[in-house]
Amino acid sequence: MRLHQSHTVLFDLDGTIIRSRDGIVESIHAVLRDLGHEPDLSxxxxxxxxxxxxxxxxxxxxxxxxxxVQEAMALYRKHYESGGMHKSPVFEHMRELIETLSAEGVRLFVATSKPRYLARKILHMRGLVQYFDGLSGAREDESGAEKPELIAAVLREYAVNREDALMIGDRRFDISGAHANHVRALGVLWGYGTREELVQAGADALVSQPSELLAAIRQQFAAAEAHPHT
Structure with missing residues (x-):
């Protein structure tokens, strides 16, 4: 089916658009050392x-x-912003997908547990920020990071019809957060959640590779028109 301006796609960031594990783990290990612990590499x-x-x-x-916990969170922010966030390349084919969706008029958003300002920095650094109509993320102090609230904020603030929306993410939080708002959710398998996790969370469909995502998005919007969520 042809996508158009009434369609809205919300993306998780880490594990969906960017491959961020190495930078996050490196930052956590640095925090542990700062606190006097030797990281358990196993x-x-x-x-x-x-x-x-x-x-x-x-x-x-x-x-x-x-x-x-609070001291460790402050240390993590320091290490992540100075080093870890720069180790977050875009997954292959995701840039082309985002460009295609934008060119077809689809409204694009990011809903991430990361602080909003950090998500914007990363998208800007990767040359993607201009494709998104908005970002929904945690506050600077890391509060407000729950996916149901982040997705609800997009629906509310941008007057998005939930029947015309689709969430895409790699973890159960993305799926359950979407379904809490009666929004369809695609689970992606190139990130950091397992197939079992996404199936148990009730993903409407699973996608194995970024190159298969555009077709899956079209299928979900076609299914939404034929069988709206209740």
């Missing part, structure tokens, strides 16, 4: 991409018997 930190920062920092510190 600890799989892939899961840290997606959840709100306070939640993931608290979980990691608990592994070391440490409860200095």
């Amino acid at each position: 600890m799989d930190l892939t899961w840290v991409v997606g959840p709100p920062l306070e939640e993931l920092i608290g979980h990691i510190l608990a592994h070391y018997g440490d409860d200095r």
Whole structure:
């Protein structure tokens, strides 16, 4: 089907548009060293991409018997902004997809648990910010990072009809956040969530490769017209 201006696509950022794991994990390891811990390199930190920062920092510190969450969050911001955020390349084919959607008149948004100012910096750094009609992200102090609220803010502030909207993300937070707002959600498998996680979250469909995403978006909007969410 032909996409048009009434269609709206919301993207998660980390693990969907950008490959950010290495920069995030590097920043976490730097925080642990600052707090006097030797990072456990055997600890799989892939899961840290997606959840709100306070939640993931608290979980990691608990592994070391440490409860200095606020101090660790401040250290993380310093390390991430000075180094980690620069290690966030765009996934192959995602730039072309975003350009195509924009050219077809689709309204594009980012809904991310990252602070809004950081998301804007990263999109600007990668030459993508001009394609997006708006960004919904956490506040500078990391509050307001829950996906249901972030997606709801886009729907409300930009007068988006939920039947004409589609969320795209790699973690269960993206799927459940979309469904909490009665918005369809595509789960992508090139990010940091597993197929099982996305299936259990109830993704409307799964996409294996960025090169397959445009066709999947068209299919979801066609399905939405035929069978609206209730």
